[in-house]
Amino acid sequence: MRALHDKLPPLGTLGPLVALLAACVFFATQSDRFLTGANLSLVLQQVMVVGVIAIGQTLIILTAGIDLSCGMVMALGGIVMSKFATELGLPPALAIACGIAVTTLFGLINGLLVTRIKLPPFIVTLGTLNIAFAITQLYSNSQTVTELPPALTALGNTFTFAGTEVAWGALLMLALFGLAWFVLRETAAGRHVYAVGNNAEATRLVGIPTQRVLLGVYVIAGLFYGIASLLSVARTGVGDPNAGQTENLDAITAVVLGGTSLFGGRGVVLGTLVGALIVGVFRNGLTLMGVSSIYQVLVTGVLVILAVAADQLSRKGAR
Numbered sequence: 001m002r003a004l005h006d007k008l009p010p011l012g013t014l015g016p017l018v019a020l021l022a023a024c025v026f027f028a029t030q031s032d033r034f035l036t037g038a039n040l041s042l043v044l045q046q047v048m049v050v051g052v053i054a055i056g057q058t059l060i061i062l063t064a065g066i067d068l069s070c071g072m073v074m075a076l077g078g079i080v081m082s083k084f085a086t087e088l089g090l091p092p093a094l095a096i097a098c099g100i101a102v103t104t105l106f107g108l109i110n111g112l113l114v115t116r117i118k119l120p121p122f123i124v125t126l127g128t129l130n131i132a133f134a135i136t137q138l139y140s141n142s143q144t145v146t147e148l149p150p151a152l153t154a155l156g157n158t159f160t161f162a163g164t165e166v167a168w169g170a171l172l173m174l175a176l177f178g179l180a181w182f183v184l185r186e187t188a189a190g191r192h193v194y195a196v197g198n199n200a201e202a203t204r205l206v207g208i209p210t211q212r213v214l215l216g217v218y219v220i221a222g223l224f225y226g227i228a229s230l231l232s233v234a235r236t237g238v239g240d241p242n243a244g245q246t247e248n249l250d251a252i253t254a255v256v257l258g259g260t261s262l263f264g265g266r267g268v269v270l271g272t273l274v275g276a277l278i279v280g281v282f283r284n285g286l287t288l289m290g291v292s293s294i295y296q297v298l299v300t301g302v303l304v305i306l307a308v309a310a311d312q313l314s315r316k317g318a319r
Contacts, residue, residue, distance in 0.1 A: 015310070016258050016274040023278060027285030034288055037164030044170035047254075047280035049074070049235060050247055051173045051273060052228040054254040055180050056107075056221030058272045061255050062184075063197045063217055064264025065114065065121035068248050069106065069129035070225050075244030076136045077103040077229030082145035082239025085152055092151035100226030106132060107222020111215040129248070136241050145239030156234035169231045176227070180269045193217060197264030253279055253300060256307045263311075278303070 027034045053070050060067045081099030084090045090098070106128055113124045155169035184190035192213045195203040204210045232243055258275030260267025282303070283296045 031288040043280045047276045048173040050250045051276040054251040056224035057251040068125040071244035071247030072132040103226035104222040111218030115211040140241040
């Protein structure tokens with residue numbers, strides 16, 4: 001019986017997965033183009049940046065925190081990569097490493113402020129959001145960086161699979177979700193993340209270094225934001241200082257829709273992937289139907305409220 005239970009998908013992903021399938025069925029009846037390979041590949045490309053950001057956001061929310069700075073930190077990483085490669089003439093690999101180092105540094109700063117000074121994550125990341133935005137605009141002079149070397153945009157290239165063009169960046173996103181799922185499910189470090197989110201004080205009393213776990217979560221989240229920076233540059237072909245202005249909310253939306261509790265300690269990272277796909281499918285499907293983008297935002301907001309309400313009800317039912 002236990003073996004059968006281990007083979008079943010986690011309950012936290014079933015609701016979002018049903019919602020995703022229902023959305024796909026609905027939009028398939030509304031547009032003949034929806035279920036084509038080219039369109040589904042496009043959905044993956046559209047969500048790959050937010051999806052990778054949402055992996056880092058999931059780690060933080062599992063510890064009962066939140067990161068409002070993720071989108072702007074991602075944008076700063078993209079500008080650093082782009083300008084270091086084009087203006088400073090650094091080799092593309094080194095420029096990419098510098099951009100990821102900057103986003104990881106922001107993760108370290110967030111983590112230190114939360115763990116050492118005991119500031120609320122909401123306030124800390126609200127502050128670093130504004131700092132990252134200001135640095136991005138000042139360093140780029142609010143100008144888009146163009147003429148990037150091919151290595152910076154390579155993940156935006158495609159390969160043919162079953163007659164459909166699939167972006168390498170989308171494949172990387174799926175691989176990162178798989179890696180995050182394995183670490184959270186199969187390693188002690190992953191279980192410690194859940195433990196801290198469930199009850200940080202009880203976790204500390206059993207000998208787990210909760211502050212070190214929290215700091216590591218914010219640093220690793222910053223690393224994921226750096227990878228998302230590279231995907232953003234690859235997808236658009238430019239370093240855009242105005243990128244990232246909605247990605248923080250989109251990432252939180254994906255996490256919440258995927259069934260991760262905002263109160264920490266409960267959730268599955270694969271659910272976040274499903275949540276990101278739900279947002280991507282709704283936006284893509286409504287676009288194919290000719291629905292105005294403002295209604296897409298409206299629908300996304302309603303979905304978030306419903307997801308949080310469902311989480312609250314399930315928590316009350318578990319008491």
